[in-house]
Amino acid sequence: MTSSTLIRPRLTLLDRAHIEQIHDSTRQILATVGVRVDSEPARQLLCRASGVKMEGDRVLISPERVEKALQTAPSRIDIYDQRGEVACRLGSGEARFGVGVTALYYQDPVTDEVTPFERRHFRSMIRLGNALPSFDVVSTVGIIQDLSPQVVDLYATLEMTANTVKPLILLVSDERRFADVVRLLEHLHGDLASYPFAVPYVNPITPLVINAGTVQKMMVATEHGLPFIFSNYGMIGATTPITPGGTLVLLNAELLAGLTLSQVIEEGTPVILGSLPASFDMRGMGTFYQPRGYLVSLACAEMMAYYGLPHCGTSGSGVGWGPGLVAAGHQWINHLIACTSTMELIPFVGDNLGAKAFSPAIVVYANEVIRQARTFSGGFGLDEVAIDLEDIAGVGPGGTFLDSDRTFERFRDAYDQSEVLSHLTLEAWQDRGAPRSEEVLRRHTRDVIANLQPPSDYEELLARGEAFIRGLDIL
Numbered sequence: 001m002t003s004s005t006l007i008r009p010r011l012t013l014l015d016r017a018h019i020e021q022i023h024d025s026t027r028q029i030l031a032t033v034g035v036r037v038d039s040e041p042a043r044q045l046l047c048r049a050s051g052v053k054m055e056g057d058r059v060l061i062s063p064e065r066v067e068k069a070l071q072t073a074p075s076r077i078d079i080y081d082q083r084g085e086v087a088c089r090l091g092s093g094e095a096r097f098g099v100g101v102t103a104l105y106y107q108d109p110v111t112d113e114v115t116p117f118e119r120r121h122f123r124s125m126i127r128l129g130n131a132l133p134s135f136d137v138v139s140t141v142g143i144i145q146d147l148s149p150q151v152v153d154l155y156a157t158l159e160m161t162a163n164t165v166k167p168l169i170l171l172v173s174d175e176r177r178f179a180d181v182v183r184l185l186e187h188l189h190g191d192l193a194s195y196p197f198a199v200p201y202v203n204p205i206t207p208l209v210i211n212a213g214t215v216q217k218m219m220v221a222t223e224h225g226l227p228f229i230f231s232n233y234g235m236i237g238a239t240t241p242i243t244p245g246g247t248l249v250l251l252n253a254e255l256l257a258g259l260t261l262s263q264v265i266e267e268g269t270p271v272i273l274g275s276l277p278a279s280f281d282m283r284g285m286g287t288f289y290q291p292r293g294y295l296v297s298l299a300c301a302e303m304m305a306y307y308g309l310p311h312c313g314t315s316g317s318g319v320g321w322g323p324g325l326v327a328a329g330h331q332w333i334n335h336l337i338a339c340t341s342t343m344e345l346i347p348f349v350g351d352n353l354g355a356k357a358f359s360p361a362i363v364v365y366a367n368e369v370i371r372q373a374r375t376f377s378g379g380f381g382l383d384e385v386a387i388d389l390e391d392i393a394g395v396g397p398g399g400t401f402l403d404s405d406r407t408f409e410r411f412r413d414a415y416d417q418s419e420v421l422s423h424l425t426l427e428a429w430q431d432r433g434a435p436r437s438e439e440v441l442r443r444h445t446r447d448v449i450a451n452l453q454p455p456s457d458y459e460e461l462l463a464r465g466e467a468f469i470r471g472l473d474i475l
Helices: 016-033 040-048 063-072 119-131 152-163 175-189 212-223 244-265 291-307 325-339 360-378 389-395 405-414 426-431 437-450 458-472
Strands: 035-037 052-055 058-061 077-080 086-090 096-099 105-107 114-116 137-139 168-170 198-202 228-236 271-281 286-288 345-349
Touching: 016 058, 016 063, 016 244, 016 291, 035 040, 035 244, 040 052, 040 212, 040 244, 058 244, 063 244, 096 119, 096 360, 119 137, 119 152, 119 360, 119 437, 137 345, 152 168, 152 175, 152 458, 175 198, 175 212, 175 458, 198 212, 212 228, 212 244, 228 244, 228 291, 244 271, 244 291, 271 291, 291 325, 325 345, 325 360, 345 360, 360 437
Parallel strands: 096 137, 096 345, 137 168, 168 198, 198 228, 228 271
Antiparallel strands: 035 058, 052 058, 077 086, 105 114, 271 286
16 A cells, blocks of 8 residues: 555644754754763863863853764664564654653552562563563663662663563663673673664753763763663753743753764764653642643654654653553553654653552553554555445445455454453443443453563573672672
């Protein structure tokens, strides 16, 4: 089917004049306000680069230097799975989703009880992300509380690589352990540059600060041939301006500053850029997503598409009190926006309660939402086969398509049926005891978790990894 006969919904926000205005304002911020860079090695590299000027602790970046970075950064990045196969290609404009966020607590899928995130929870949630087909990558799902802080990042990484074959998005909380984390993965899998399946996540400090820990992670990732995500987290009205336009331009300036630094470290370094524009609740002193934030996220994706850069965006998570109406609404709006726009990597699905608790029930629900959002974004055809005038003529006025050959051929593909939340008639619902949909989701999630299995090489990888960690002698 040609593109001219396929109708697909596309959501756009910016026109060319908007894009040029955002880009011009971004370059003005970088050239006149600048960014603070807290890493001495990074400042030295930048000082030697043309088009960069130091003013005290600020780095001013000229428009020419920004344009050079945009020209040298790759527009496509292949992300591999742990078997060495290409799992997805960023830069193609297709939404890719991931399970995970660095939550402190685990929320029981049946009772909603919140308990400190333990290693057993971490292991189970990685396996859940591996099992659910709508998720393309698996991210760090929590901060393990029943291990020493000195080794938490290492054991988290070990559990990730041993319990899934999907690509990994690595969030390392202790920057001192980052190089050891990369060495652990190389110990288990060999040269990472040959098939980069691990993508570190780094972030500046908004507004306009690139901290030393972030720079160090960027340099280590580059040294080992790994692409990395450079993403900022803005709190509208607190760390970014109260207006969506001001927030967008400020966050865009931070992203291009990070891009420029990455290309000064080494030209051609593969970088994925994106923003998480949340709002700050001045009453509850927490953060949350709301419609204007989703607009900023959509605009950020369109700016990255304009620049020809791979994008990382919001996940619709962090909000809600469990797998209820609040969380469900945010899962739908985020994932539908992602699938119908230029948003690409959406790696942090699953948290709620202000991003402090990880909910497997939300993850299982999101697996269904993503599947349906992808179906919606796939559109439908308008070629001769799709319209099928012959079938319509054969049935004729007053007929039925129930016994049409075409209906029998395509029935299963034409009707969406969730394996979790079935389409029930009144009678079927009553026959089942009038269940609440949330209860059905909870029971299904419990059953899925109970039947999760690790990859075949789990025990071997775990033993080798634990021996490596013990050999570091950091306790």
